[in-house]
Structures are given as structure tokens and as C-alpha cells.
Amino acid sequence: MAISIRLSPDIESRLKNLAALTGRSKTYYVTQAIYEHLDDLEDLYLAERELEAIRSGRSTTIPLADVMKRYGMED
Template sequence: MGGHFMLAIRLPPDIESRLDALAKATGRSKSFYARQAILEHLDDLEDIYLAERELEDVRAGRSVSTPLEEVMKAHGLED
């Protein structure tokens, strides 16, 4: 299986119980649902991380923001 790897994670007991119950009720594996959760939320987690890092850079003066009005004017979108 090229390109795949195993990942072991520790879950709180209540989450493990919920995942186990879902797997038993549906006949799918716990790994299936863990993989689905990661795939569905990874984009959001990346976006949050990048936004937080950019905000830190702006606050520290390492990055400069542009007012929305300037961006809209530059692209001919002003009212």
C-alpha cells in the first residue's frame, strides 16, 4: 500500500466509547470514522492555523494588512 501510513492516537474514554458504538451500529471500522473526521476537518484546521499565524505576524509588525476599501478600489469594486 504505497502512500499510506498507520497513525496511533489516544482518545478520551468517552470519545472512544462513542466511536466504538458508531462502528458497531453501522458495521464500519473505527478507523473508517477517524479517517473521515480527519479528511473532513483538515482543511478547516489548516485555515485556522494559517489565519492565526498571519494575525500574529500583523500584530508583531512582520506583515502589513491592506484596508478592504483599498483592495476593492484596486480591483474596480468600489460602490
């Protein structure tokens, strides 16, 4: 899928310099940045959804001491 974006001159310059410095394409770095940010966003939204489930009573938590005991990691 092709996508068109507008970059600020500062970001464009940094991207161009990084690509020239490393011999990789600007597309490579844009793709890497998107993948990394998507991973972070997915984690954030999953955590927010789980927090809402806990606060509303649809989900519960397990105390750390119980988890440690369950897996034989007690002090």
C-alpha cells in the same frame, strides 16, 4: 503509517455506534476527524503567524474599501 491511540470509553462508544449506524469503519471516522482537525490547526497557525507579521511590521493589511475598488465591487 499505523498509530495507536487511547480513547475514553465515551469516545470509543460514540465512534463504534457511528460506524455501526453508517456501515463505515471506525478507522474511516478517525481519519476524517484527523484530516478536519489538521485543516483547522493549519489555518490557525497560519493566521497566528500572519497576525504576528502584521503586528511586528513585517507585513501590512489592505483596507476593505481598497480591495473592493480594485476588483470593481464598489457600492
